[in-house]
Amino acid sequence: MTGLNLKAVSIKLGERELLSINEQVASGEVLTIMGPSGVGKSTLLSYVAGMLPENFTASGEVWLSNQRIDHKPAWQRKTGLLFQDALLFNHLNVADNIAFAMPEQGLSRSDKKAKIEQALAQMSLIDLADAPVQQLSGGQQARVALLRVLFSQPNAILLDEAFSKLDSQLRQSIRELVFFEIRQRKLPALMVTHDIEDAKVAGGPVIEVNTLC
């Protein structure tokens, strides 16, 4: 299968199992993970991304695009993470924030910039390539963060409360944009959220994890 496959993944904090999950996510599908605070939802995303924090251990297998990735370093896994904060680099302008994530494809600096400017225009961020990111609104920053993730050419998208800091109108438009890109690019996605509306709009399966022991 070309999507994302979590085979008997179990996350432990010390000796205590926080969460276990056995799920497949098809390409272009968003699997929503809901559940009470502290059960390990964010930690699961960190594990899939290859950034399991200290104190946690995990077992099971993670497969992405028919490759087992759970033993690979984070940079080889090609997962794109979106958090509630855009986490842009304040010392770089918009274009350089996006260029930072682009894999080396032998493109000249000006070709890279042209590609980025085209993508910015498609996301209604025209003429912002040279702007410092601190000058952007929350919604603009969210779109730059999305572009940065997409330009990194990920094989999967991980959304951790990605829309929770946006006001309700912006939330609707940004999440529609994110889900559109996920479908369009046929990427499997895991979404952690406390908002059932996010899950409804995503349209994929929803699981409730509540194995807090």
Ligand SMILES: Nc1ncnc2c1ncn2[C@@H]1O[C@H](COP(=O)(O)OP(=O)(O)OP(=O)(O)O)[C@@H](O)[C@H]1O
């Ligand atoms: N580095 C760490 N060391 C020890 N414990 C941690 C560490 N990071 C998080 N925890 C604890 O591990 C548990 C799982 O955290 P996690 O953030 O994955 O939960 P969550 O389900 O995503 O919660 P929320 O819905 O509130 O975001 C929590 O009890 C948290 O306090």
